[in-house]
Amino acid sequence: HPDTAARAIGAGLRALHDALPVDDCPFxxxxxxxxxxxxxxxxxxxxxxxxxxxxxxxxxDPCAPNTLLDDGGRWTAHVDLDALGVADRWADLAVASYSLEWNYGDGHEPAFFEGYGIAPDAGRIAFYRHLWDLG
Incomplete structure (x- = not known):
């Protein structure tokens, strides 16, 4: 159920972004x-x-496989956090939504952004995807 997964990935990323204290992160x-x-x-x-x-x-590295879901399709955890660090949230949002196509095919970005609770920002998405691709 790709839309269920995309929505849960968005919700999980929002939970991460809202919970972790920027001022206490050394990375x-x-x-x-x-x-x-x-x-x-x-x-x-x-x-x-x-x-x-x-x-x-x-x-x-917010690619879809790095978000774990339970049997009901709800976000439960994040894995592969070795690149964790302070940045604009669009650095994660652009790549997480980008990875949906690689993992589930076209058309699931609306569910992801709904799950996160934000409208897509085409300019920021394009920049951070380009930066991802350069790296």
Whole structure:
């Protein structure tokens, strides 16, 4: 049930973003830190960074398989948190919604954004997907 999973992934990411204290997180997943790890060629192709919408503790690898669901299709946990760090929430939202296509096929992004409780932001999504692809 891809839409059920997409909605739960969105809800789980929202729970993570709302629960973890930004000021207590010693790690960064922000644009400056991520681009510093890119090759000079890739760094030159990053483009204009959008203004931060909301700083949160991001998962860092919010692809669909890194959210665990129970038998009823509800979010229960996150795994693979080695890239966790403070960043704009769109760094996670763009990649999590991107991964739905890889894992479930087209058409499930509306359920994801409904589960998170936000309307898609095309500009931020495009930027953070591009940054993901460069990395």
């Amino acid at each position: 960064s997943w922000g644009v400056a830190d991520r681009t510093a790890r890119l090759s000079p060629d890739a760094r030159a192709r990053v483009g204009d960074v959008p203004a931060v919408d909301r700083l949160v503790v991001c998962h860092g």
